[in-house]
Amino acid sequence: MVDEHERLSAATNDTVRRLVNETGITTAQAHELVAFLGPHNWTSLLREARILNPKGLKAV
Structure with a gap:
């Protein structure tokens, strides 16, 4: 059975990936935002x- 911590971790990782893909911010920035605001x-x-990235450009 999956515990609450594992579900939250999975939700966080999915949210971070989605933020990076949709806005072009860095993974570190996305992790920080999720830590502050929740997934x-x-x-x-x-x-x-x-x-953080108004033009939506991918970080190189």
């Missing part, structure tokens, strides 16, 4: 990620 607050995460 289930998608609209706020997206807003903050767009502030």
